[in-house]
Amino acid sequence: MKKKTEALVISQRILAEGIYDLWLETELARDAKPGQFVGVYPVGKATLLPRPISICEVDAAKSAIRLVYRVVGSGTAEFTLYQPGDNMTILGVLGNGFPLEAAAGKRAVVMGGGIGVPPLLETAKRLSNLEGGEKPKSVAAVMGYRDAQTFLSGEFEKVSKLHIATEDGSVGTKGNVLDAMREEAIEADVIFACGPMPMLKAIKSFAVANGIKAYLSLEERMACGVGACLGCVCKTTKVDEHSHVKNARICTEGPVFDADDLDL
């Protein structure tokens, strides 16, 4: 059940330039799945809307979720000021999450670009922990960064094989995540991806060309976060079951979509 609730800041630190790493204690952790997100409310002057931030990691034992965010505007700038012991107001858990079951017996690759990297960490972790019939054949991570500030890379290495691409070539493959896929000849049956739209478009083409199943996590401006305002839609190839037009709500039917269903 979705809730608006107070979450206790456990810790906050800087991961890379302008990138913050925040752990929150909240009852929402119980149901949180990778690929889902929460809405975080700034309290500052005259801001009303929750900021959608993906769940980067879940620590069920501690009832904690981890958010990794980039400072881009007034809301995220405010979030940097919170310290352990402070409360933040969050709305969650929102969205559908990655369909991990689609990786059963498959070579799964999680791909993240820029601030799309964080949600793939919990995804990779859970994929690697699946057992029995649900277990993927393999799990690899391909993460794309601007430069050598490869935040979270150490943690990806602990849960899966990691390949890195950087725009400036300072670490790993010079180029983007698909350049790394090709250069390192990474094989995939199913891709879970999050990142900027050009990257997602390229992944969709790549997946289609190579007969790979791809699940893409999208971003859009949101107001309600719960499916009520119809602010956050994306174009779909087929008529969407809820909207009855070729639009799906990213906050509710998404943010993760089967690439085949998306008209990017």
Added chain:
Amino acid sequence: MKKKTEALVISQRILAEGIYDLWLETELARDAKPGQFVGVYPVGKATLLPRPISICEVDAAKSAIRLVYRVVGSGTAEFTLYQPGDNMTILGVLGNGFPLEAAAGKRAVVMGGGIGVPPLLETAKRLSNLEGGEKPKSVAAVMGYRDAQTFLSGEFEKVSKLHIATEDGSVGTKGNVLDAMREEAIEADVIFACGPMPMLKAIKSFAVANGIKAYLSLEERMACGVGACLGCVCKTTKVDEHSHVKNARICTEGPVFDADDLDL
């Protein structure tokens, strides 16, 4: 010269129920006179206008001013949260102040009612400290309160003779400041007063009837505080020199007016 500036909170404490006592360190202290006020800016959600608060006391040596305020709404509620070491944003010094020179050689009485009490403290203090030709013949204070919470009364006693009136009769004369004037047969040549409008009206009538000079400090909703918006006017008996109509700006020509000039 007027300024918008940061002031450092030196101390804050509760004086009586809902009444706060705040000392601020600010360069504005240098020029601050009794009867003048500052505009205090809340930082809370979507409030824009400065809150006018009278100067209750000035400590020139410490570059400090004292504000005593009652919590009535969102701005004053926010002010209670400030602690020593915090900064507050203030605009000042605003308004004209009480014409202390009018007390030279006279029996001066300062009269305050409710949250109109604070500005009379510095007034009484300065009157009592005047020397030579400026020295008043005598200085008495008559303060009106709702009940036994006679905030600042101890401090008035230190600088002048003090008479108290309380609405519930718990301390001093039962009734208002004029009841105390009559009951205690306090004689006055000049009155400096601040308080609610009914009290000021009554003082004006009393002064007229008894041939006393009265200076009254008024309140009105303000926007700019510096004479630009014409939001804060009061009605005057004669055409005002600045406005050229029978309106005077309380923030600039006031807040203290010669009772004779006011059409209350």
Added chain:
Amino acid sequence: MNTAVEIAGVKFKNPVMTASGTFGSGMEYSDFVDLNRLGAVVTKGVANVPWEGNPTPRVAEVYGGMLNAIGLQNPGIDVFVERDLEFLKKYDTKVIVNVCGKSVSDYLDVVERLSDEAVDMLEINVSCPNVKEGAIAFGQKVSALFDITSEIKRIAKQPVIMKLSPNVTSIAEMAKAAEAAGADAISLINTITGMKIDIHKRKFALANKTGGLSGPAIKPVAVRMVYEASHAVNIPVIGMGGIANAEDAIEFIMAGATAVAVGAMNFHDPYTTINVIEGIEAYMKQYGVQDINELRGIV
């Protein structure tokens, strides 16, 4: 203590409704709000056929509010009746269906289709793009508003609320036109047209360039219009625009509203409607108000 209000013979357990388009069909907020407690659920606007709405970005935050240019995306009346009305039947609350269309006949189709459905009232959104009359919507011209109201009233089986646009020179004239044409009530305000430009990207924040402004920023305008409208007509007024708490709701009631609706603030706090209901009761208790109807237009 009575909090019930009546509009055109329909009795609402309290005066607090949801503003169309901000609460889905109720379903989306049912995790947060017990719909049984609401005076009414006002649904997202529905047309005779499915509408795709506008391209994204469709929403943008602004100081004290937001802009939206959803473009009235909706699944069409058939799906709406089968799914959304069916869902709402489970609840003990009044159901008001918000209707939109591009031509008069679009509206009439929807109104007719709803004749025998479990719908308590119809709310007609006349701020939809009107293809026939060009850029000006039905809600911005007295004669167009009069005509569409008359046509709808001729066939409507449920009482009709005309929802007025604030983007007009005289809200009183519009209110009078709606009343003269037979409207049973009016609701206002819809959003005020606004615009936001991203100066770093040098482009509009919304794909549609303009969008409707809602939220606390518009409240003073909304209160003024509710006051003017309710003094211009004798039919009940439903007030909305930036309501965030019970004080705001009471302000609208004192300005003349019989009921109020919570819109954009649902996005800020999904519990707003319930807080408003409880806050109104607390206010009544504090001031010894026996009947909420005593407060209407008291100022």
Added chain:
Amino acid sequence: MNTAVEIAGVKFKNPVMTASGTFGSGMEYSDFVDLNRLGAVVTKGVANVPWEGNPTPRVAEVYGGMLNAIGLQNPGIDVFVERDLEFLKKYDTKVIVNVCGKSVSDYLDVVERLSDEAVDMLEINVSCPNVKEGAIAFGQKVSALFDITSEIKRIAKQPVIMKLSPNVTSIAEMAKAAEAAGADAISLINTITGMKIDIHKRKFALANKTGGLSGPAIKPVAVRMVYEASHAVNIPVIGMGGIANAEDAIEFIMAGATAVAVGAMNFHDPYTTINVIEGIEAYMKQYGVQDINELRGIV
């Protein structure tokens, strides 16, 4: 780097002005702001004779803004010329006098009286209460706006800016009427009519009941109207409404404004105009903009 802009042959060192009624005659803010740095000082509205204005309370704070119902108190044109214009002569800035009146002849009196004075432009406030036409001000009716603009233009010695009211159905139509009647420029927006009720005292926050809403709350409406107006006419537009910082000012310029004015935010921060001027320069430096005029209407 050029920040100068030109309107009807008058050259302003930068596009930042003060909004009428929020800056006195400049004198009141001269402790805070070096008036020489401003593009122009726009004075408080002045009529042919002194006006008393409305009873108090005249101002009220609202979420993200304020309401005012000053009622155009002013000392009359004679005192204004002797005192305020005399004061402004000391400064190297342009002077725009805002003119108000209750009838056309009131306006004409003021305009004529200013013929030979040191005034760079006239700004005509058509939102003043208009006694002849009843409740609707000159600024809310196309024909009335056309007529008054024509009359003023016939006798004005200085270029004329018509200041438009946002309380209209179509700002584009009003802008066109002003242009057609010969206006040299238009400025917008004046305040949006609003209301606030104190629910505890059960009375209006303003003695006048309604007041004009200004401040950040109205910015999206103002930007939209500046965009619509500047696309409807070929004369320059001066934009205002909630400008608090350079980003806001640039947003108006990108929407089509040649110059901008800072109003209610002077009350929040008396240094706002200077901060806006410096912030515009910083933005231009950051993005390598050589000439402010390149940004106009760029979106």
